[in-house]
Amino acid sequence: MEALLEITETELADFIQITNNLYGLDFSGYAQESLRRRVLRLMKLNTCDSFTSFKYVLANHGVSDDYLLNEITVNTTEMFRDFEVFKFLKEEVFSILETYPRINIWHAGCSTGEEPLSLAILLKEQGLLKRSVQYCTDINSEALSKAKKGIYELKEIKEYSKNYLRSGGEFSLSDYYVAHYGKIKMNKELGQNMLFSKHNLVNGTSFNQMQVIMCRNVFIYLTSEQQNRVLRLFVDSLAPRGFLILGAKESAVFSPILNELEIINGKLKIYRKKR
Amino acid sequence: MVNSRYTEKKDNRKSFKVVLFCGSAGAINVLEHFLLSLEPDMGVAIVVVLHRKVDVQDHLAKYLDKKINVKVMTVEHGTNLEKGTIYMVPAGYHCMLEKEMTLSLDLSEKVKFSRPSADVSLESFSYHLKDRLIAIIVSGANSDGADGVRWVQKRKGIIIVQDPSEAFAQSMPNAAIEALGKVDHIVPTNQIHNTVAKYF
Numbered sequence: 001m002e003a004l005l006e007i008t009e010t011e012l013a014d015f016i017q018i019t020n021n022l023y024g025l026d027f028s029g030y031a032q033e034s035l036r037r038r039v040l041r042l043m044k045l046n047t048c049d050s051f052t053s054f055k056y057v058l059a060n061h062g063v064s065d066d067y068l069l070n071e072i073t074v075n076t077t078e079m080f081r082d083f084e085v086f087k088f089l090k091e092e093v094f095s096i097l098e099t100y101p102r103i104n105i106w107h108a109g110c111s112t113g114e115e116p117l118s119l120a121i122l123l124k125e126q127g128l129l130k131r132s133v134q135y136c137t138d139i140n141s142e143a144l145s146k147a148k149k150g151i152y153e154l155k156e157i158k159e160y161s162k163n164y165l166r167s168g169g170e171f172s173l174s175d176y177y178v179a180h181y182g183k184i185k186m187n188k189e190l191g192q193n194m195l196f197s198k199h200n201l202v203n204g205t206s207f208n209q210m211q212v213i214m215c216r217n218v219f220i221y222l223t224s225e226q227q228n229r230v231l232r233l234f235v236d237s238l239a240p241r242g243f244l245i246l247g248a249k250e251s252a253v254f255s256p257i258l259n260e261l262e263i264i265n266g267k268l269k270i271y272r273k274k275r
Numbered sequence: 276m277v278n279s280r281y282t283e284k285k286d287n288r289k290s291f292k293v294v295l296f297c298g299s300a301g302a303i304n305v306l307e308h309f310l311l312s313l314e315p316d317m318g319v320a321i322v323v324v325l326h327r328k329v330d331v332q333d334h335l336a337k338y339l340d341k342k343i344n345v346k347v348m349t350v351e352h353g354t355n356l357e358k359g360t361i362y363m364v365p366a367g368y369h370c371m372l373e374k375e376m377t378l379s380l381d382l383s384e385k386v387k388f389s390r391p392s393a394d395v396s397l398e399s400f401s402y403h404l405k406d407r408l409i410a411i412i413v414s415g416a417n418s419d420g421a422d423g424v425r426w427v428q429k430r431k432g433i434i435i436v437q438d439p440s441e442a443f444a445q446s447m448p449n450a451a452i453e454a455l456g457k458v459d460h461i462v463p464t465n466q467i468h469n470t471v472a473k474y475f
Contacts, residue, residue, distance in 0.1 A: 001454065006423060009374075033371035033399055034381045041383075076382035220352040220380050249351045249365055249380050 003049065011051040014260050015039050018058050023065040027072065029226035040070045041088075042183045045071065074221065077111040078156070079118045079173075080163035081216075082248045085268050086118060089212075090168045092264075094126050094245060097211055103132040105209045106237065108201055109218035110136035113147025113194075118167070119214070120190040125170050129193065135208065137199035138207055148196050150186040154179055201230045206237040213238060217247035224254065231257045235273065244271040292407045293372075294317045294471060295400050297393035299326040299415030299424075301443020302334075305464045306413070310343045310361065312468035317345065317474050319409075321331045322370065322400070323379070324391045326415070329366040336363040340357040352380040364391045371399035387419045397423025401430040408432035409474055411467060415447025421454040428455055435460040435470055 007015075012035065017026045027035060039054075046063070048054035055061060062065040080086050097103050103123075107116045116134045123129040138144050161173040175273040177184040201218065213234050219227050234244055235257055244261060296306060302325055311421050313321075327335065333349060339361070340347035347361045348354070354362065356376045364370040368380040369391050387390035393412070397420060401408050410427045412420045415439060424434050436452055440444040441463050452458050 001425075002422070004429060026406070030375070030378055033373050033379050035382070036402075037371070037381070074381065074383045076384070119359070179367065217382050220382070224353075247352075249349075251351045251353060251366060254353070 005043060005049065007036060007040055007043070007051050008119045012036055012039060014055065015053070015058075015161070018055065019068060022058065022061070023068060024068060025065055026202070029223050030072075031221050031223060032044075032227075033071070034074070034221050038074075039245070041066075061140050066141060070140050073140045073143075075143045076112045076217075077114045078162040079114045080167050081115070082268070083163040083166040085216075085245060085248065085270070086122060086163075086167035088265060088268055088270060089119070089123050089245075091124070093212070093270075094122075094128065096241075097128060100211055101131065103128060103212070104135070104208055104210045104239070105132055105135070105212045105214070106135045106138055106208070108199075108213060108215040108234070110138050110196075111143045112152075113143075113150060114152070115214060115216065116147070116194055117150065117186055118164075120194070121164070121169065121176055122167065122171075122221055124190065129190075132193055134194045135210075136194055137201075137204075139198065141198055142179045144196055144198060148191075150188075150191055152184050152186070154184050157184060166222055168212060179242050197200055201233065202226055204233065206233060206238070209239040210237050210242055211239055212243045214245045215247075216245065217250065219239075219246060228255050228257060231255055235260050238273040240273060242273045242274050245269065245275070246271070285299050288401055290334055290407070292409060292474060293356065293400060293404055294321045294411060295319045295396055296321060296323045296391075296411045296413070297397070297415075297420045298324075298413040298437075299389075299417060299419065299444065299447055301414035301416075305437060305467070307339070307342075307470075308413075308464050309467045309471075310339060310345070310347075313343065313345050313361075315344050316359065317475060318358050320356050320358050321345075322356075322364065322396070324364050324393050324396050325362065326369065326389050326391070326419070327366045333365075334335075335424045339363070350380065352378075354378045364396070368393070369395045371396065371402050373413055374403055375398075377401075387417055387420050389417070393420035394423040398426045401427045401432050403429075404432065405452075406431040406433075409435065409471055411435045411437075411471065412448055412451040413437035413464075413467075414442040416444040417446055418450035420447055423449035424451045433474055435462060435467060437461075437467065438463045 043054045116136050163175040177186045264270040336349045350362050370378045436448045439448040
């Protein structure tokens with residue numbers, strides 16, 4: 001039976017300090033329990049049976065800063081995850097976006113790119129893709145390079161196809177990719193107006209006025225102070241009457257910054273800037 | 276500066292007990308039976324980790340909320356853990372407990388093909404609650420929970436396992452019993468509530 005691997009609160013604080021001092025990384029704004037699990041996972045990956053031995057690896061630069069960042073951050077994403085959100089965008093929001101000559105969309109924490117692609121498909125079906133620019137940012141360089149390639153596992157596609165249709169997709173998802181060797185490659189056309197860039201939400205700044213910001217399931221990894229900071233950044237980056245979409249199980253209702261937003265759909269966590 | 280949050284005194288932790296109910300295939304009936312016996316003024320919080328399809332999870336919470344006389348809600352990230360309430364973990368997320376007694380959701384890798392994973396929640400809850408955690412493991416067709424209950428045992432929590440002989444799927448209760456060697460309570464469905472209530 002596997003040995004029980006443990007890390008105390010003091011050791012976790014130690015980890016934050018060491019990675020800050022030696023690698024220039026700042027994990028102090030990460031949600032505690034999630035971070036604790038990720039560090040335990042890192043210890044297992046590096047076959048360390050205690051934090052002391054992991055500390056030795058860290059202190060001797062046995063790993064790189066990129067490796068640490070990429071392994072600590074979580075990249076789980078899907079196409080058309082929570083299809084009701086996409087259905088809502090298509091049915092209620094697209095008609096408003098249509099009135100803009102250029103539509104700026106920011107996927108903050110785009111991970112491996114499934115969400116920008118999902119939105120690109122729906123925008124295309126509405127004739128809005130050519131007018132849209134999708135800014136896709138993430139802190140994880142490995143995830144970003146996957147997003148740029150647009151190649152995914154074939155085995156997930158059945159679920160994605162189902163959710164594409166439930167989102168109000170008008171054709172078949174298979175019209176948008178080619179399948180080969182157990183993988184799918186998404187049509188290049190979908191990515192024509194996507195810009196990828198490494199960006200840290202916690203200390204990043206605003207870079208454009210957005211009609212839509214999607215940031216789903218990033219807040220769950222941040223402490224409430226950091227959530228506030230990021231929310232401030234989003235509100236400042238939204239164009240007047242712009243839309244903000246958070247993860248379906250993320251309620252940021254405790255933040256006073258939300259007063260600057262109107263709740264469009266509470267269940268789906270869709271907000272709109274008041275002015 | 277950075278560390279002040281981690282070293283502060285632990286005296287702000289609330290003192291009620293928490294029941295973590297874990298199950299998979301065949302667990303719904305057992306859960307319903309257990310929840311129907313509860314009183315609205317129970318002095319504990321109950322968190323339910325079930326392996327469910329994303330589609331049906333929300334309906335289950337609504338159905339249970341109508342049927343039983345204790346408040347039932349689906350966990351969102353940051354939900355406060357309070358006594359007298361039943362919390363359903365949403366499908367597709369792991370659920371953990373923070374030091375401040377709020378519930379966290381997480382999308383990290385599946386554990387034993389499961390998200391939510393009983394192992395993840397059991398480890399996290401026992402880390403903060405120690406002997407204030409009561410774990411219940413019932414019917415399920417994999418071994419999720421077997422690693423988690425070892426943490427509960429090590430941290431002096433109470434463990435109750437459904438009698439495998441009456442479970443719809445025996446693997447989950449069997450795996451938990453095997454992992455522990457000795458289990459506090461192995462009981463049939465109709466005695467789960469009585470057994471838990473002793474610790475309320």
